[in-house]
Amino acid sequence: MTTSQSVMALAPSEITVLARAVGRAPSVHNTQPWILRFRGANADLVERTDIELPRQDPEFRDRALSCGAALAHLQLAARVLRRCDSTNYPAHGPVVATVHAVPGASPAEPELVRFHAIGRRRSHRRRFAADPVSDVDSAAVAAAGAEPGVCPAVPGNLGELGRLLGFATRVFRADRAYQRELHAWTAYSFGAHGRGAESGVPEAAFGDDSLPAAGLVRPATPVPDDARLADRLGGERLLFFCTDGDGRRDHLAAGAAFERAWLEATARGLAGSVLTQPLHLLGSRELLAERLGLPGLPQALFRFGHPVATVPLSPRRPITDLVRDTPLRTEEDRPARRPR
Ligand SMILES: Cc1cc2nc3c(=O)[nH]c(=O)nc-3n(C[C@H](O)[C@H](O)[C@H](O)COP(=O)(O)O)c2cc1C
CATH class of the missing domain: 3.40.109.10 (NADH Oxidase)
Known part of the structure; x- marks a missing residue:
């Protein structure tokens, strides 16, 4: 890797932010049919073709829609890390999109706001409150x-x-x-x-x-x-x-x-x-x-x-399952707190 490439490469802490964001995306039956691979400043979103729902999704449309939702999270998180999110879409193969996360401008306000909504979004299948949405x-x-x-x-x-x-x-x-x-x-x-x-x-x-x-x-x-x-x-x-x-x-x-x-x-x-x-x-x-x-x-x-009640968060796979072959910053990597 050349020096400029290594400057641009995603650090383990950044990879962790991207993976956490992708991990919370909605997916058909919460199957989470994706993994992430990182190469320098590139993040590949890979569709998990081993996950199938023959009755709900015989044409794998929902699996691709789910990967699209995960991609939206990946792009948002890249922008919040002040990385540009130009994206390539290979026509074939399991990599559905590659985000080129090279250093870029600061995120726009709506991007920041939506990024912070990632942890609060959930499927609300209940009735809504009577007051109308403006x-x-x-x-x-x-x-x-x-x-x-x-x-x-x-x-x-x-x-x-x-x-x-x-x-x-x-x-x-x-x-x-x-x-x-x-x-x-x-x-x-x-x-x-x-x-x-x-x-x-x-x-x-x-x-x-x-x-x-x-x-x-x-x-x-x-x-x-x-x-x-x-x-x-x-x-x-x-x-x-x-x-x-x-x-x-x-x-x-x-x-x-x-x-x-x-x-x-x-x-x-x-x-x-x-x-x-x-x-x-x-x-x-x-x-x-x-x-x-x-x-x-x-x-x-x-x-x-408008919601009437809070719905519990649905479970997710650990991000170590989602990111393969890439070092991650995990809780254990955090510097130990100094005793007071
Ligand atoms: C492509 C796709 C199709 C979905 N189809 C349905 C559906 O038909 N009915 C439904 O209640 N939820 C549907 N969902 C919502 C998922 O079940 C939900 O995202 C998943 O269980 C994770 O829960 P969360 O959204 O609360 O994080 C769908 C989600 C995606 C991404």
Whole structure:
């Protein structure tokens, strides 16, 4: 390594900041399908192709969306470390993106604010408080999720949306193979009430009145009639993240986009959750695009509002699992406190 390269190289303490940020990204069923590799000033985000959800995600779309959300965290953390975040997207292979984290300018205020929201963001699958989200907050959340190639769109026809979500719900609720897979990724099912779980959705995160419009459908999830579903949707702010294309690059961009919107919402004291489950029903995305007049193919639905309760944080793998072959600064590396 030349001297200028070694000056630019990421230090173990910086790698730790990047890895911690990536580790807290949302992912389908909390599978965390990524690892990080570091080379000098470059950070490779690698998709874990060994993690599969054949029933929820047969086309690996959610896995790529999840990697997109992780990428948004990686880029934000790089900016907060005053590193530039020019990013390359290899078209093939397990490396989905390489962030060139060379020294750069100070982060902008919105980047700092969203970075600090990373530790507070979580999936809020419950009802929201009755007080409406202001138009200013709503516009700021949508603006944060506008990314080249991705269009956040407010669905107009809630009756139609209620009908399509209701139909998808009934299909997934009755799909036993789907339910087995979801159960396997429920942290509670890991034994001893999920203690020590490092992945999966904790039981407490499902909420107690998890209507299908709010999250993952299980055999006991109440399914109201379509009209009630539409009524409930009317009390929430909704954004579909749409793309023109449907390739890996589109999925990464959509994942990064909804995550920026989610962090902006969190920073503004709002809460939300992302849904893709109904979009995995064959033909449902095309139907939604047509019936709701969406500006592209929907990749994810983000619902947000004012929280009524705090949802517990979901578990994560340790960052030593996430970063391979790279020295990290861990708690043990901290200089010992001098006795007073
Ligand atoms: C691509 C993607 C798809 C998701 N799909 C759903 C979904 O359909 N329903 C749901 O309730 N949560 C969904 N989630 C949320 C995850 O379950 C959640 O991010 C994960 O359990 C980690 O929890 P956290 O968001 O509280 O950190 C999805 C997340 C991602 C990134």
